[in-house]
Amino acid sequence: MISEIIFITGSMAILIGAIYDLIAAIGLLRFPDFYMRTHAATVGTIGGATLPVFGAGLVALVYHPLGSQRFFMAGIAFTVGILILVIAPTGSHSIISAVYFGRIGKKPKLIVDQLEEDLPKRSDVAELVREHEELPAEEEEPKFTFRRV
Amino acid sequence: MQELHLIILAIVVSFGFVFSYLAMKEHDLLKALALSSVQSTFFALGFYILAAPDIVLAYLAIAVGAYTALVILAISKTERYEVGE
Amino acid sequence: MDITGAFNAVLYFAAVIYTFAFVLYGVRAIRGPTTADIILAVDCLSFDMAAFMVILGIYFKSIMLASGAIILALWAFMLDIYYTKYVLYGEVEV
Numbered sequence: 001m002i003s004e005i006i007f008i009t010g011s012m013a014i015l016i017g018a019i020y021d022l023i024a025a026i027g028l029l030r031f032p033d034f035y036m037r038t039h040a041a042t043v044g045t046i047g048g049a050t051l052p053v054f055g056a057g058l059v060a061l062v063y064h065p066l067g068s069q070r071f072f073m074a075g076i077a078f079t080v081g082i083l084i085l086v087i088a089p090t091g092s093h094s095i096i097s098a099v100y101f102g103r104i105g106k107k108p109k110l111i112v113d114q115l116e117e118d119l120p121k122r123s124d125v126a127e128l129v130r131e132h133e134e135l136p137a138e139e140e141e142p143k144f145t146f147r148r149v
Numbered sequence: 150m151q152e153l154h155l156i157i158l159a160i161v162v163s164f165g166f167v168f169s170y171l172a173m174k175e176h177d178l179l180k181a182l183a184l185s186s187v188q189s190t191f192f193a194l195g196f197y198i199l200a201a202p203d204i205v206l207a208y209l210a211i212a213v214g215a216y217t218a219l220v221i222l223a224i225s226k227t228e229r230y231e232v233g234e
Numbered sequence: 235m236d237i238t239g240a241f242n243a244v245l246y247f248a249a250v251i252y253t254f255a256f257v258l259y260g261v262r263a264i265r266g267p268t269t270a271d272i273i274l275a276v277d278c279l280s281f282d283m284a285a286f287m288v289i290l291g292i293y294f295k296s297i298m299l300a301s302g303a304i305i306l307a308l309w310a311f312m313l314d315i316y317y318t319k320y321v322l323y324g325e326v327e328v
Contacts, residue, residue, distance in 0.1 A: 004235055007235075007237060007240070007241075011240065011241070011244045014244055014248050014289060015244060015247065015248065017248075017285070018247065018248040018251040018252060019251065021251065021252060021255045021282055022251050022254060022255050022258075024255070024278065025254070025255035025258035025259055025262075025278075026258065028258070028259065028262050028274075028275065028278065029258050029261060029262050034268070034270060034271060034274075037262075037271065037274060038274065041274050041277065041278050044255075044278045044281075044282065045277070045278060045281045045282075048255075048278075048281075048282055048285070049281040049282050049284065049285040050285075052248070052285045052289060053284075053285045053288050056285075056288045056289045056292060057288075059241065059292060060292050062237075063237065063241065063292060064237060065237075065238060065295060066292070066295055069295070069297055072297045073291065073292060073297055073300060076288065076291075076297065076300045076301055076303070076304070077288050077300070079304060080284055080285075080288055080303045080304055080307060083304065083307050083308065084281050084284065084285075084307055087307060087308070087311045088277070088281055090311070091277055091310075091311050091314035091315070092274075092277065092314075094314050094315060094318040095270055095273055095274055095277070095314055095317065095318065097318065097322070098270065098317060098318040098321040098322055099268075099270045101322060102321040102322055104268055104269075104270055104321065105267065105268045105270065150242065150245075150246065150293075153246065153249055153250070156253075157249065157253050160253060160256070160257065161256070164256075164257075164260045167260075167264070168260075168263070168264075171264065177269070179269050179317075179320070180269045180272065183263075183269050183272035183273055183276065183317075184263070184272060186276050186313055187260070187263045187272065187275070187276055187279065190276060190279055190280050190283060190306075190310070191260070193283070193302070193306065194256075194283055194286075194287075197287055197290070197299065197302060198290075200294065200296075200299065202296070202298040202299045202301070202302060203298075205299075205302040206301075206302055206305060209302065209305050209306050209309055210305060210309060213280075213306070213309040213310060213313065214309035214312055214313075217312075217313050217316065218312065218316055218326075221316045221317070221320055221326050222326050224320070225320055225324065225325045225326045226325075
């Protein structure tokens with residue numbers, strides 16, 4: 001009885017995860033600029049990869065044709081799920097920060113961009129560098145370095 | 150179920166072929182590296198469906214990991230754009 | 235309850251949708267105007283492929299096949315980090 005409930009829960013997780021993945025793929029193909037594509041990509045990694053992996057782990061716990069290997073399979077599935085849960089937001093965040101601070105591509109028209117106001121201007125950074133070149137006693141690096149690629 | 154696996158294998162290997170051609174014709178070396186990593190990811194699924202787990206383990210570590218790291222290191226020490234002949 | 239037949243039906247539905255999603259990710263990687271779009275497509279593609287490898291490993295009844303998913307997820311993460319370090323700082327230390 002309890003094994004059937006676990007099996008149905010895992011199967012539902014796999015099916016819902018597959019549908020999430022299709023929605024994320026359509027969004028990644030159709031959205032106009034990079035930041036909206038990132039929104040679709042995070043749906044695809046968390047909803048489309050983490051959820052079916054945990055569902056597969058639940059299915060593997062009660063899947064009798066695997067024999068005694070099914071606990072190893074469930075362990076692999078839960079390990080992959082926790083790894084993707086930690087890794088995928090970190091990777092997406094690092095790519096977005098690279099695109100924003102590296103000025104890659106075309107930035108969409110924003111109404112309010114509060115990160116832009118907090119950043120130091122290019123002339124301020126140059127002035128900071130010049131001040132520190134005049135005073136060699138203080139060894140303090142400028143916080144932000146811009147480099148056009 | 151057997152036919153579905155063969156269809157997946159055909160799709161994956163065709164995409165790998167297309168991406169290797171695009172990586173060969175590209176003049177921006179960083180973009181060519183990204184296209185090459187797409188190709189190696191598709192080929193990893195191809196080896197997986199052909200039921201060769203040892204090749205999957207070795208091919209992923211070399212083609213997705215060490216190859217991209219070494220080529221990005223080489224690009225950062227030298228030029229990014231390939232100059233015309 | 236026929237557990238094998240039910241799982242085969244679930245796997246058939248999931249495999250068709252996953253393959254269609256892989257094709258759409260590949261089309262975005264072909265069309266992508268900048269390099270960051272391609273890297274984002276590789277990111278999504280490898281994580282979803284790791285999930286698909288675990289689900290297929292239950293069908294093939296082999297734990298050696300499923301253990302490739304851990305390595306795929308970890309190495310695809312390194313590509314993001316190296317791209318970010320190259321774009322922001324201009325040099326990469328291995």
